[in-house]
Amino acid sequence: MNWFKNLFTTTAKAENTEPMKKYLIVGLGNIGAEYVNTRHNIGFKVLDYVAREANLSFETAKLGAVAEYNVKGRKLILLKPNTYMNLSGKAVKYWMEKENIAKENILVITDDLNLPFGTIRIKAKGSDGGHNGLKNIQLLLNTTEYPRFRFGISDEFKKGQQVDYVLGEWHEAEKVKLMERFVVAKEIIESFALAGLTNTMNSFNGK
Incomplete structure (x- = not known):
């Protein structure tokens, strides 16, 4: 009967050593105190909230600030690029390659x-x-096929004032x-x- 017992012991060990499935969650924004509370930085703000609720701290790493969030056997790498918005793809590509994460397992949060x-x-x-x-991101990944989470900031600005609006701070009512x-x-x-992704879209789009 030892062979039978060993079979299940070996199987259990194999299951326990299976690597955690990994995801790259990217919040887009600009570094610097002047950008902290701007509409364009909603990606950073979302990840800051997630980290705070999970009692995590971001650490400065190559091309960004990073925190690891483990959820029920999944490893979520939270990334806030420090490349400034216009070069976000550089950080995304680096961390995808470093952690060997497929494009279908990345989620980009943007305004x-x-x-x-x-x-x-x-x-x-x-x-x-x-x-x-x-x-x-599209340029450096050479594809438009990657999941994204768009957060509406509205277009309540006068003609010619788009940049000021996007880089402006939230109104008090919006903050609440x-x-x-x-x-x-x-x-x-x-x-x-x-x-x-599909279940998430069905559950949350329009919510």
Whole structure:
């Protein structure tokens, strides 16, 4: 009977040594105190919330600030690129290659002028929509087919004032509503890793 017992012992060991499935969660933004509370930095803010709720700390690493978030057997690498928005792709590509993460397992969180404030759109692929961060990621990955989580910041600005609006700070009323949106954003990130992209889109788009 020893061979029978050894069979199950070997199988258990193999299961226990199986590597954790990894995901790269990228929050886009600009480094520097002047950008901290700007609309363009919503990606950073979402990851800051996730890290705070999970009692994690970001550490300065190559091309960004990084924290590891383990959720039910999944390893989520939270990345805030320090390359400034226009060169975000450099950090994304480096960490994808370093951690051997496929493009379908990355989720890029970005602001979106074309969506009303707080509106969420999760997509498997798409154009850059004029967003310089997405544009650079698309250029360096040579594809538009990677998951993205668009966070609506609305387009409540006068003609010619887009840059000032995007790099401007949230209104007080928006700050209050952001906290509820951060809770949902954390749920989205965890769902992406645990339930998959399609289920996450079905559950959260328009929520």
